[in-house]
Amino acid sequence: MGAATRIMLVDDHEIVRAGFKRLLDSSEDFTVIAEASTGEEAYQQYQRCQPDVVVMDLSMPPGAGGLDAIQRIRAIDPDARVLVLTVQECEPYPSRVMQAGALGYLTKRCAPEELLEAVRQVSQGSEFVAASIREGMNSKEPTKLSQLTKRELQIFTQLASGQSAAQIAETMFISQKTVHAHRANILAKLGLTKTTDLIHLAIRHGIIEA
Template structure:
């Protein structure tokens, strides 16, 4: 009897999830059993459905981002197999995601067959990192973002995605004053003058869409 790999898709774009669901459900040994549009939903739905593999985007609406969702899921289920599928190709996102415990990292430019192969490998306990991402991890493309601490990178990502200071404070369980401190440190380290410069940098790096 064929062993079917159950998958949960996490992406804030419904049309993107629909495409990936169609691709994976058309594979004999893979079945999508849950979908989430936010990090909060991903966390709760994982506990409800216990999928074999989570295919997770990093860019989320204001609130719990992809990286934070990964950490929360792994905190309650260390055995979770999480495969990141995102537009974010530059460091330090890949290394931070893998350090957080994700089993794989793919870009949304990957071929359909590569996603299917990655799901299977992650399910069987192996890591899968796209070749282009491996080049990033090998240090061939340096980025100023490597200067940011883990907390600063979280704040950077949410600011770039349009989250307000209040929303960031709520999602990270810190004060708004602390968010402002992180924002100031981020601008200094990246040699930027204001938040709009930060957003433009994030667009250039493919971290958010224009």
């Protein structure tokens, strides 16, 4: 039997990491060697530990979270193998993640066996995308959110999670004025009038939980 696949878990909720760590460590094929709670920490830990697979959430403070972390990790290691495990099921999140260089995309509602199989496939350099996610990615019908730029999608996600303009400005290292400008553009593109409409849209799309 070969050496166990070395995994880094990245999620800003400690209790979530603990659950996934217990599941992964229960298999002789895998061992969790590192954990991180932010995209920046993931980037630093990756350089230090060089895991075989990164299992990463998307929505993490500060800044842009998982998407930026994937791009930064792939910039220093083009062979990095990243599996995204998140609550966000709808487009354009999966497409943007795969374009950034991830090999896999699962939702946190997946069965334990599916997560283990996904990690196994990704560790071998194969893509693994949940069937329901793949169906949405292959749809010819663009979602409203597909109109948003990468930065707008990041700010949309943070606004939908209840963060204020001041909080977003601080974590993304931009001015509150810039946040308000992005917010106005986001509302206009989505045909909405206020932030509460944006939150309701995010709930309907399963981006955040009610």
